[in-house]
Structures are given as C-alpha cells and as structure tokens.
Amino acid sequence: MTNQMVTVRWVGVWDKSEITLDKQGTGTVEVPAGVHEFTLEEGPKVGREPYRIAYLDCNDPHGAKIQVSVTIEKGFVAKNSCSSKTTLARPEEVVFWGLPRPWWQPDMQ
Numbered sequence: 890m891t892n893q894m895v896t897v898r899w900v901g902v903w904d905k906s907e908i909t910l911d912k913q914g915t916g917t918v919e920v921p922a923g924v925h926e927f928t929l930e931e932g933p934k935v936g937r938e939p940y941r942i943a944y945l946d947c948n949d950p951h952g953a954k955i956q957v958s959v960t961i962e963k964g965f966v967a968k969n970s971c972s973s974k975t976t977l978a979r980p981e982e983v984v985f986w987g988l989p990r991p992w993w994q995p996d997m998q
Contacts, residue, residue, distance in 0.1 A: 890914050890987045893943055894932025899924045900954055907932050926954045929985050947971035947986035955983065 891914045897906045899921055908916035909932075920927075930952065934943040948967035955965050964978025969986040978984050 890944060890985075892935065893987065894935055895985050895987075896930045896932045898928045898930065900926035900928065909935070920957055925957050927957065928952050928954055929983065931987065944987045944990050945971065947988050 890910055891912050893910050895908045895910065895916065897908060897918055899905065902921060902924060904921060906918045908918050910916045929948065931944055931946045947970050949970035950967075953967060959965060960983055961981055964980050964982040964984075966976060966978045966984040967986065969975055971986060971988045974986075976984055
C-alpha cells in the first residue's frame with residue numbers, strides 16, 4: 890500500500906500512533922517507553938472525511954497483539970487473508986497487509 894495510513898494501538902497505555910506510508914509503502918514509528926505490545930489496524934482515510942474506510946485490513950488474525958521485542962529482533966508478518974501472497978520480515982520491520990476497498994462496498998465505519 891502506498892500513500893495510506895496505518896494505526897498502531899499501544900497495549901497497556903491509552904495512546905495510538907498513526908503512520909503515513911510513503912510512495913514505497915513504508916513508514917516509521919517510535920515505540921513509547923515501557924510499551925511491550927501493540928496492535929495494527931487500518932488508519933484513517935487520508936484527506937477529507939477521515940472516518941471513512943480507505944482500504945481493507947487483510948491481516949489474520951485482525952487486531953493480534955504483536956510483541957515489540959520480537960519485532961525488533963526478527964520482524965513480524967501476519968497471515969494475509971486476502972491472497973496467498975506472503976513475504977519475510979527483516980528485524981524491526983512489520984508487514985501490514987491491505988487491499989483497496991472495492992467500489993461496491995460502503996466506506997462508512
């Protein structure tokens with residue numbers, strides 16, 4: 890995915906981060922001190938009407954808790970529920986699977 894946003898919800902704190910993906914589909918985030926787990930979800934739609942769904946979350950299981958320490962050491966790739974495509978993650982890398990929202994599906998949350 891490119892030019893989209895992914896939301897990181899930090900487990901154990903009432904905080905979240907929104908990552909804007911660049912033209913190569915990459916983005917970065919700084920892990921808050923003391924956080925050991927996080928979840929990923931589709932981010933707000935870029936531009937006007939941010940509460941509309943920009944794309945489909947293809948990660949299986951959706952909302953799985955991801956360990957920060959494992960991500961730093963090995964990286965993390967969830968199962969892709971939208972296709973058979975897969976990849977290997979590098980240390981400090983998380984792969985988030987998404988699919989453009991089909992035109993016939995409503996985009997309201």
